[in-house]
Amino acid sequence: MRVLRSSGALWLGLLTVVLLVLPLVVTSRFAIDIFIRVLLFAFIGVAWNLIGGYAKQLSLGHAAYFGLGAYTSTILQIDVGISPWIGMLAGGVVAMLASLPIGALCFRLRGPYFAISTIATAQVFMLLFLKFRDFAWGAEGTTIPNLGNAPLMMQFEAKAAYYYIALGLLAIGLAITYRIERSWMGYYLVAIGEDEDAAEAIGVNAMRIKRDIYMISAFLTALAGTFYVQYIYFIDPQTAFNFNISVEAALVSIVGGVGTLWGPVIGTVLLEATSALLQSWLGSSFGGIQLTVYSLILMAVILWRPTGLLSVLAEVYARIVRRGSAQTKKAVLDG
Amino acid sequence: MGDALVVRNLSKRFGGLRAVQDLSFSVKENETVALIGPNGAGKTTSFNLITGFHRPDEGSVSAFGREIVGLKPYDICAHGLARTFQVAKPFGAMTVLANVMTGAFLRDKKLEVARARAREAIEFVGLSAKEHTPARDLTTIDQRRLEMARALATEPRLLLLDEVMAGLNPAEIDQAVALVGKLSKRGLTIIIVEHVMRAIMAVARHIVVLDHGQKIAEGSPKEVVANQDVVRAYLGPGYVHVAAPGE
Amino acid sequence: MLEVLAQVVVNGLLIGGIYALVSIGVTLIFGVVKIVNFAQGEFVMIGMYISFFLATYFGIDPLVSLAVSMPVLFIVGMLLQHFLIRRVLGLGDMPQIFLTFALSLLLMNLALMAFTANYRTVHTWYSDEAFHLGEIYVPIAKLVAFVLAMALSGILWVFLQTTDMGKAMRAAAQKPEVAMLMGINPNRVFAVATGVSLALAGAAGSLLMPFYPASPMAGQVFVLMAFVAVVLGTLGNVKGALIASLMMGVAESLGIQFVGADSGLIVVFLMLLLTLAFRPSGLAGGGAR
Numbered sequence: 001m002r003v004l005r006s007s008g009a010l011w012l013g014l015l016t017v018v019l020l021v022l023p024l025v026v027t028s029r030f031a032i033d034i035f036i037r038v039l040l041f042a043f044i045g046v047a048w049n050l051i052g053g054y055a056k057q058l059s060l061g062h063a064a065y066f067g068l069g070a071y072t073s074t075i076l077q078i079d080v081g082i083s084p085w086i087g088m089l090a091g092g093v094v095a096m097l098a099s100l101p102i103g104a105l106c107f108r109l110r111g112p113y114f115a116i117s118t119i120a121t122a123q124v125f126m127l128l129f130l131k132f133r134d135f136a137w138g139a140e141g142t143t144i145p146n147l148g149n150a151p152l153m154m155q156f157e158a159k160a161a162y163y164y165i166a167l168g169l170l171a172i173g174l175a176i177t178y179r180i181e182r183s184w185m186g187y188y189l190v191a192i193g194e195d196e197d198a199a200e201a202i203g204v205n206a207m208r209i210k211r212d213i214y215m216i217s218a219f220l221t222a223l224a225g226t227f228y229v230q231y232i233y234f235i236d237p238q239t240a241f242n243f244n245i246s247v248e249a250a251l252v253s254i255v256g257g258v259g260t261l262w263g264p265v266i267g268t269v270l271l272e273a274t275s276a277l278l279q280s281w282l283g284s285s286f287g288g289i290q291l292t293v294y295s296l297i298l299m300a301v302i303l304w305r306p307t308g309l310l311s312v313l314a315e316v317y318a319r320i321v322r323r324g325s326a327q328t329k330k331a332v333l334d335g
Numbered sequence: 336m337g338d339a340l341v342v343r344n345l346s347k348r349f350g351g352l353r354a355v356q357d358l359s360f361s362v363k364e365n366e367t368v369a370l371i372g373p374n375g376a377g378k379t380t381s382f383n384l385i386t387g388f389h390r391p392d393e394g395s396v397s398a399f400g401r402e403i404v405g406l407k408p409y410d411i412c413a414h415g416l417a418r419t420f421q422v423a424k425p426f427g428a429m430t431v432l433a434n435v436m437t438g439a440f441l442r443d444k445k446l447e448v449a450r451a452r453a454r455e456a457i458e459f460v461g462l463s464a465k466e467h468t469p470a471r472d473l474t475t476i477d478q479r480r481l482e483m484a485r486a487l488a489t490e491p492r493l494l495l496l497d498e499v500m501a502g503l504n505p506a507e508i509d510q511a512v513a514l515v516g517k518l519s520k521r522g523l524t525i526i527i528v529e530h531v532m533r534a535i536m537a538v539a540r541h542i543v544v545l546d547h548g549q550k551i552a553e554g555s556p557k558e559v560v561a562n563q564d565v566v567r568a569y570l571g572p573g574y575v576h577v578a579a580p581g582e
Numbered sequence: 583m584l585e586v587l588a589q590v591v592v593n594g595l596l597i598g599g600i601y602a603l604v605s606i607g608v609t610l611i612f613g614v615v616k617i618v619n620f621a622q623g624e625f626v627m628i629g630m631y632i633s634f635f636l637a638t639y640f641g642i643d644p645l646v647s648l649a650v651s652m653p654v655l656f657i658v659g660m661l662l663q664h665f666l667i668r669r670v671l672g673l674g675d676m677p678q679i680f681l682t683f684a685l686s687l688l689l690m691n692l693a694l695m696a697f698t699a700n701y702r703t704v705h706t707w708y709s710d711e712a713f714h715l716g717e718i719y720v721p722i723a724k725l726v727a728f729v730l731a732m733a734l735s736g737i738l739w740v741f742l743q744t745t746d747m748g749k750a751m752r753a754a755a756q757k758p759e760v761a762m763l764m765g766i767n768p769n770r771v772f773a774v775a776t777g778v779s780l781a782l783a784g785a786a787g788s789l790l791m792p793f794y795p796a797s798p799m800a801g802q803v804f805v806l807m808a809f810v811a812v813v814l815g816t817l818g819n820v821k822g823a824l825i826a827s828l829m830m831g832v833a834e835s836l837g838i839q840f841v842g843a844d845s846g847l848i849v850v851f852l853m854l855l856l857t858l859a860f861r862p863s864g865l866a867g868g869g870a871r
Contacts, residue, residue, distance in 0.1 A: 058679055105855055108862040111675040112618035113817070116809045117858060120851045123806075127848050184440040184449065191426050191437045198424035200408040201386065202417070202489050203441030247687075254680055259428070288691030288798070295687035298680060303669055306677040 019167060023160035032159045036231065038272045039166035040224055044245070045252035045264030046173035047220035051213050052250055053258035054186065056193030057107070061118030062221050062249045064102070064125045065095040067240035069222025070229045071129065071136055074144060077153070079135075084154040088226040095222035096215045103214045107207065110196075119246070126241035141236020144229065154230045162231050169227065170265075173220055177261055180213075189213060190259060221249070251294065255301050257310025266310055271297070337400070339364045339493050339524035340385070345394035347384055354380040356548040358394070362493075362541075367515065367525040369535045371559075372545035373569055378528040379421055381545070382495050386418045387411045398493060413441060417491035421498050421528075423478040427471030431462055431481055434470050438488030449488075456484040460514065476507065483514070493524040500531040512537045544568070585717040590839045591832055592715075596724040598831020599731035603786040605808035605815070605823040606735060607779035613755035613818030614775035617667060620682040622808060623801025624689035625655055625780045629787020630796035631697065637704040637791065644704055644791035645726065651784040659780030660773040667776065668769060686805075693798035701795035709792045723792035734785055735824055738778065742820065751775050755818055806847075807834075810854045816864030826865065829853075 023032055044066070051057050072094045073087025082090075106117040130139045149157040156162060180186050188209050191199040196206050229235045248271070256267025274297070275290050282289055305312055338361050345358040355377045362368045370378050383389045385396050387408040396404050403411050417438075426434050435453035436446075443449055457463055460480040465473065470481060479499050486494060500511050508531060515538045519525060529535050535542065535556065542559045544552040546568040552559055559565055604626055611619045629651040633644040642650075666685070670677040711722045742748040753761040754771045762768060786804065787796075794800070808823075811830050815822025830850055837849030857864065 056674075056676060058676060060683075105858045108858050109813070112620075112679050113809075113813055115679055116618075116806075116813070117854065119806070120810070120854050124848060124851045124855075127844070127851075130844075131842075183446070184444045187429070187433060187437045187440060190429060190433075194426040194428055195424045197388065197408075198420065198426065199437070201388075201412060201420070202438040202485055203409045203412040204437070205407070205409045250680075254676065258676065288694030290691075291687050292691040292695065295684040295691065298684040299666075299688065302677045302681045302684065303666070306670075306673055 023163045029159055032163055034272065034276050036159070036163050036166050038268050039163070039170050040227065040231075041248055041252060041272065042265045042268040043166065043170040043173045044221055044224045044249045045256070045268055046170065046177055047217050047224070048249035049253045049258065049260075049264050050177060050180065050189070050220075051210070051217040053253045053260070053263065054181070054189035054193055055210060055213055056258070057210060057214070058111075058115045058250065059106075059118040059217075060115045060243075060246050060250060061120070061122035062217070063241045063243060063245040064118075064122040065099065065218040065221040066225040066228070066245050067122075067125055067129070067237070068095045068098055069225030070235050070240045071225075072222070073226040074142070074229050074235050075136065077144060078142065083152055084226055084230055085152070088154075088223050091222040091226050092219040095218040099214045099218035100211065103211050107210055107214075119243070122241055122243065122246055126237045129237035129241065137236070139237065141234065141239070143234050146233060154226075162227075165227060169220075169223055174261060174265075176216070176220070180216075181261060185209070185213070193259065251298060253308070255297060255309060257308030260308070260310050263308050263310045266313070267308070270309070337364055338362065338397075339366070339399060340526070341395075341397040342381075342385065343395045343397075345381065345384055345396065346392050347380060347389060348392055353548050355384060355391070358545070358548070358550055360543045360550060360553060362524055362526060364492075364524050365519065365522055367519050367527070367538050367540055369539035369542045370526060370528045370545065371530070371535060371542060372551075375547070376545040376568075377548040378545055379497055380548075382418055382497055382526075382528065385411075386416060386495065412489055412491070415490075415492035416495065417486035417489045417493070418495040419479070419482040419486055419497055419499060421501075423475065423482045425470035425473065425478050425481050427469065430467050430469055431457060431473070431484075432466045434481055435484045435488045438485040441489045452490075453484075453488050456487040459487060459517070460484045461510075476503065487518075491523065493526070494518065496525065496527040496529075498528055498530065500529055500534045503531075505533075508534055586839070589718050590835045592718055592720060593724075594832030594835030595828055596721075596728045596831070597835070598828035599728035600786050600790060601804065601807045601811055601831055602735055602824045602827035603731045603782045603789070604804045605811035605827045606738065606820055607782040607786075608805075608808045609812045609815065609818055609820055609823040610738075610751075610775055610782075611779045612812065613820075614751050615663070615667065615671070615772045616758075617671070617678045617682065618809075619776075619779070620679065620805070621686035621689060622779070622783050623803070623805030624686050624693075625658070625783035625801070626787040626790070626804050627693060627796065627798065627801035628658075628689070629655060629784030630791055630794075630800060631693070631702070631787075632784070633788040633791040634702045634704055634796050637706075638702075643706055644788050645730070648730075648785055648788045651788045652781040655784030656777040656781040659777035662780070663773045663776035664769070667772070671772075690798050690801070697798060699797060699799075701797050703795045704791045706792045721793065727789040727792070730789055731786070734782060735820075738782070739820065741778075747771070747774055803847075807850060810850055810857075813854060814857050814864055819864070822865055 022035065026032065044062070048059065048062050052059050069088070069091030072091035073084045076082040076087040076090060077084050102121050106114055106121065109117055129136050132138060147153055147155050149155065188199065188204050191204055192206050192209060200206055225240065252267035252271060253264045254267070255270060256265065257263025271294060274293055278290055278293060301309065340362040342361065343359050345355055347355045358381060370381065372378055380389065384391045387403070387406050391404060395402055398414060398416055401414060403414060426437065432453055435456050436449045439449035439452040457466060460483050462477060462480050462484060465477065470478065473481060483496070483499065500508050503511060512534050515525060515527065527538065539556060542554065542556055543550060544559055544565050551564045551568060552562045604622060608619060608622050611617060632651045632654060633647040636642040636647045636650060637644055666681060670681050706723070708722045712719050713722065714720070742752055750761065750766045750771050751774065753766060754768060758768065807830060811826040812823050814830070815826030830853060833849050833853055834846035838846045841849065
């Protein structure tokens with residue numbers, strides 16, 4: 001693995017340079033839009049991965065926090081005039097606080113029933129915000145006032161600016177994941193995901209750990225919500241609490257590799273690339289084709305390689321680079 | 336030596352089934368006690384009750400002077416009680432080292448400290464060569480060793496071993512017995528649930544016999560083996576015999 | 583006031599019958615095969631489309647088309663178990679959840695592509711008919727659906743209690759290891775359980791057609807209701823699912839009447855959250871953990 005590590009640092013450096021330079025080289029608005037989508041959904045996937053990938057608490061309701069973040073910053077911006085930069089953090093805090101009672105309820109169920117209760121939670125938020133005309137514009141939602149180029153209010157003329165913000169968010173998410181993965185908390189998360197009872201028997205306070213990581217996950221997801229509103233200048237309950245967001249948050253990690261650092265990124269690249277290709281081939285003529293393909297990919301991954309594609313890539317890489325050493329690092333964590 | 340564990344009037348029902356009835360026994364510090372009995376006698380349930388995985392309907396469990404009924408498993412572990420499971424529950428996606436480190440983190444959250452302590456425990460059970468093997472790739476026996484190492488990493492004062500010898504060949508049993516002996520020399524109090532008579536005789540000073548959730552006998556290995564109730568419980572009434580003079 | 587309440591309760595019970603068919607199917611699969619079928623709603627949807635096409639092109643009444651939708655979906659269920667579900671048994675929660683989840687997405691979107699999002703309805707001679715029980719208005723289509731749903735549930739109950747296969751299913755649900763020791767082939771039992779479960783879903787779809795429009799997303803509402811009912815009624819408990827479904831039908835109906843038109847869903851979710859908070863293992867369960 002040492003060979004991998006030093007060449008890993010090299011690859012990472014190269015990747016960073018490429019990513020930083022990309023919007024300056026590829027200036028097509030269409031392309032940058034795709035990049036932003038990839039970065040944003042990779043970030044959401046990374047946030048989900050903390051609770052869903054490592055600790056295997058399969059939330060299908062992360063849209064709840066996405067929406068809370070989006071609405072908090074928008075309300076603060078429009079009603080109180082507070083900058084979305086601050087609103088973003090406020091949204092994160094709101095999401096964190098919301099995750100406490102939600103977690104307290106939902107973590108009482110395990111496995112699929114946990115998933116269902118999270119779906120229900122996101123749905124409740126959507127329904128509530130559809131009703132909240134007084135302070136949240138109800139079903140029609142609202143646009144945010146277009147201030148032209150107003151960096152302090154998170155609005156930019158140059159699309160590239162949004163790209164860099166999204167990149168920054170992803171970097172933060174990856175950094176947090178990296179730190180956690182390599183600390184005692186990372187071990188505890190995987191232990192809980194593997195066998196919660198066994199973990200408790202060796203001193204892991206599963207409830208507290210789940211609660212804490214859920215808060216972090218909610219916080220990060222909310223940041224993405226704020227960003228999204230600022231990017232599309234619009235918010236309504238259907239968009240903010242959309243089930244598809246919850247699905248994609250989970251999907252990218254599962255396809256790419258649950259409980260791994262880069263899994264969500266790989267998954268997002270694959271899914272968004274497929275989506276973009278499909279869109280350019282078929283246009284929007286086939287209403288359900290994108291999700292059909294997504295679901296087929298997901299089924300293929302589940303049936304063939306449930307741990308995600310990252311392990312496949314790792315194996316291929318290992319086979320090429322270290323021929324003879326067949327035993328590849330399938331384990332999530334090596335002491 | 337004080338009492339490591341005092342179990343008083345422990346009872347638990349599951350629906351209509353009385354799994355454990357009015358169980359009382361105590362274990363002195365640094366003693367090795369065997370809990371034996373036919374299948375379904377309530378041995379594993381007793382472990383679950385003691386370690387907080389089930390809540391008893393009645394009774395009390397006091398460990399090192401502190402009442403632990405009602406505490407969660409992780410608090411009980413922090414208090415010094417560690418257990419293995421009858422069917423090993425390794426964290427399959429993690430390596431052996433990572434598994435044991437997870438246990439070590441209870442006492443110290445620093446990575447290097449945990450790693451060192453984990454390595455000690457791994458060496459103690461003889462798994463050093465497989466440190467980087469993913470737990471899911473281990474043999475059953477190695478997985479049991481891993482369970483033990485992981486439990487040891489939490490630095491327990493009282494270790495509860497649930498059928499660690501099942502399915503071992505005689506040489507392996509001897510190894511396991513030696514391991515238990517080493518643990519005892521380190522000062523650990525040990526309660527083992529076992530069926531393998533040879534192992535029990537070798538390690539246990541004191542035996543508690545359960546049948547249908549109740550304690551039916553208690554005493555030294557010699558006393559227990561001669562006890563008619565015990566024989567009846569295991570082998571049925573036909574095997575009860577009258578001791579000849581001098582036996 | 584009393585009449586309004588009575589009407590609301592009747593409405594709720596009638597639709598609750600349909601929820602019952604779907605939730606019994608979910609709880610059956612969960613109890614026996616130990617997986618949660620996220621795609622259950624889509625099989626309801628398939629049942630709806632089967633009945634729609636039979637009615638539109640062959641003039642067959644949806645209630646009669648039960649004779650087609652149920653067997654077809656039974657076979658689909660057995661195939662599903664054999665080819666897909668069997669591959670993910672024992673792999674843990676994630677593959678199981680996401681397999682049926684992916685299946686759900688797949689079916690929904692295939693339907694979307696094949697049939698478009700347009701609502702399809704079937705109009706029978708009794709679609710608009712109702713009779714009056716005192717002041718209470720009872721739509722015939724819904725009443726028939728309710729009665730047949732209860733009948734099917736009853737037949738299932740008898741099946742589980744008296745037939746060998748039924749008992750095998752209950753054994754597999756309660757004590758899988760023992761069931762295997764007694765020579766019960768788990769895969770066959772799972773296949774039948776899945777088949778029965780999907781057949782019930784298909785039946786629900788057919789029964790719905792006279793008064794409910796078919797669309798690719800139609801199953802979603804029902805599966806969500808079904809899940810809540812399954813949790814409320816205790817996982818794996820068929821009677822519990824039935825009772826909980828009826829309760830939820832009534833709760834939804836009360837919500838629609840007294841809170842607002844689309845608040846039915848909120849009421850239902852609140853029931854789920856309350857259940858989770860106070861009695862997580864459901865009505866028949868023994869409390870937490």
